[in-house]
Amino acid sequence: MTMIQTQLQLVRDRIVAACQAAGRDPATVSLLAVSKTFGPEAVQAAWAAGQTAFGENYIQEAVQKITTLRQQPLPGQSPLRWHCIGPIQSNKTRLVAEHFDWVHTVDRLKIAERLSDQRPAGLAPLQVCIQVNVDGGENKSGVLPQDALALAQQVAALPGLRLRGLMSIPEPAPDFVAAVQVFMRVSAVFDALNAQGLGLDTLSMGMSADLEAAIHAGSTLVRVGSAIFGAR
Numbered sequence: 001m002t003m004i005q006t007q008l009q010l011v012r013d014r015i016v017a018a019c020q021a022a023g024r025d026p027a028t029v030s031l032l033a034v035s036k037t038f039g040p041e042a043v044q045a046a047w048a049a050g051q052t053a054f055g056e057n058y059i060q061e062a063v064q065k066i067t068t069l070r071q072q073p074l075p076g077q078s079p080l081r082w083h084c085i086g087p088i089q090s091n092k093t094r095l096v097a098e099h100f101d102w103v104h105t106v107d108r109l110k111i112a113e114r115l116s117d118q119r120p121a122g123l124a125p126l127q128v129c130i131q132v133n134v135d136g137g138e139n140k141s142g143v144l145p146q147d148a149l150a151l152a153q154q155v156a157a158l159p160g161l162r163l164r165g166l167m168s169i170p171e172p173a174p175d176f177v178a179a180v181q182v183f184m185r186v187s188a189v190f191d192a193l194n195a196q197g198l199g200l201d202t203l204s205m206g207m208s209a210d211l212e213a214a215i216h217a218g219s220t221l222v223r224v225g226s227a228i229f230g231a232r
């Protein structure tokens, strides 16, 4: 086993332990391996160990990796699924719409409309999460909780997109209890939107340092980079 495969297994063990501690079924939490800054070989090592969902922040870097790996299918493993988890500028929406399966960082209608318009007809709709800002100022990425419902309803109506849930990147909290409290604010928005009939199934929150707290607060998808691939 490579170092990456060993660390991947440790992260899987952490997810199972966190689910058990929270009284949750481990099958309700999926792992997104965040491969930003690491090359295609790193992705291949995790892929060979059965990891198929990968997260990327930098669009150009990601598109290179995605195209390289598309030409090298791994026998016996399912195809890769690519999630865009970085901020998206208007001039990058076409690349995202053409190459990714998921986007976690929609926080403006204009970007959502461009992604929907530019999604190639032959592909499944782009799976989308709306990014929510529960602890920052106006300058931080993400829609404010009070504006999430309106944006979600508009995004849900776009034909090239399928709204799946919410994503959040809270500031690091001083301890477990504080981290759970901040993640619970995201969960509350998630529950409020579902109470309005939006049918969301994905709550994307938790990273290497705080995945246990996120799982405690209801996360269904943790985005883990350094704990799998090493320091960046």
Ligand SMILES: *Cc1c(COP(=O)(O)O)cnc(C)c1O
Residues within 6 Å of the ligand: 034, 036, 057, 085, 086, 169, 207, 208, 209, 223, 224, 225, 226, 227
């Ligand atoms: C880099 C990144 C991660 C992974 O962070 P680690 O601390 O390395 O696990 C998760 N989510 C987003 C949005 C990121 O940019």
